[in-house]
Amino acid sequence: MAISHIWFTGGCIRCSACAYAAPQVFELPAGGDATVQGCARRDGIGTSEDAFALAVIDDDQEQRIRDAADGCPVAIIHIRENG
Numbered sequence: 001m002a003i004s005h006i007w008f009t010g011g012c013i014r015c016s017a018c019a020y021a022a023p024q025v026f027e028l029p030a031g032g033d034a035t036v037q038g039c040a041r042r043d044g045i046g047t048s049e050d051a052f053a054l055a056v057i058d059d060d061q062e063q064r065i066r067d068a069a070d071g072c073p074v075a076i077i078h079i080r081e082n083g
């Protein structure tokens with residue numbers, strides 16, 4: 001199944017682990033919590049959960065996102081899969 005959305009629950013400790021695991025997907029804005037880079041999402045398409053709808057990504061990026069979610073020390077990265 002493909003990952004269609006990513007969202008965060010509160011409590012990011014800004015450790016950068018997600019941005020290290022998937023640098024083309026996650027970023028840490030200056031002074032802010034981790035987010036999904038604009039180039040990795042379909043801007044303007046949100047959900048009631050404030051999830052980021054992902055642009056088309058390849059298998060490598062999907063695995064990197066899964067690794068980032070698994071590796072987040074406070075477990076606040078969530079993914080939704082379609083298919």
Ligand code: SF4
Binds near residue numbers: 014073
């Ligand atoms: S891995 Fe988790 S805690 Fe660390 S920067 Fe990313 S979202 Fe925040």
